[in-house]
Amino acid sequence: MERPRTLWEAGREPAFQVVALGMAVALSAVVVDVWLFDDVGLLFDLCFVALCVTLALRVRPRDFFAVGVLPPLLMVVVFTMLGSTHPATIARPEDGAVQAVVSGLSGHSVALVVGYLLCLTCLFVRQRAVLAGPGADPGEPRSDAPVYRTD
Template sequence: MTMSSPAAGAVMALARTPAAASRYDLTPRATVVCAVLTLAAVTGLDLIDGRLGPAFAVGFVLVVLTAAAAVQERGLFTVGVLPPVLLVGALLLLASTVPDAIVIEGLPEATGVFGLTLNATIAHGVPLLIGHALAIAVIVARILSARR
């Protein structure tokens, strides 16, 4: 890649982006709203077949990772606690509105909303762990880069 190529020019422009451009990041409230709406859209698309599947898990990880990258510095704590709240909230809403979408082997059909939410949260523990760990890594990287 030569320095005169369009890709090199874009890379150089990004490298020279001033720190003042961060003022265009999302506010904490806007970040939470965008995360909720995006996860709702991903969930709706995943429920086309009537079951919650891997698309929900991947979408969740991408939503919390993007939220951590898009929020203003003053909202880093908000996106640090967002992943478990977002996951449990989404699963609670699903358990109360479309409980048949959450399929967990060995779970009795008479399980109530809170039992279904708890079991669904446990079943989605790996995406929660991955998403939360990546979000925290982005937050730490942003804090360390802001100090320089």
């Protein structure tokens, strides 16, 4: 009898779909935040942190690297788009595109760090669960793992 997958084993999406989902959700959060509050603020930060965790849980194990580097790149791409089109949403209205991106990244650095740490933590726990194999306790070594003697 096959046991159901745990939360750590459930992700099966390929990297390109997870990256596309991340971009779509991040841009949607920006649109809603700007529409409601005229700038990018706390709503985007909360959505970004939740998005980082969700992406780490949805990706398939062989694509962990893509999601492991995604959160900073995702925020830089979103803020570059905003800085070149509407810099007042992430910085002062008179700032240029580059200064707007730098201001946006510094203003949302807490969300970036928290989201990135949670993403990497989820990927680490998932990697441990995958290495342990199906039905095994992630804290216990696999039964087919090599045993090294230290005599």
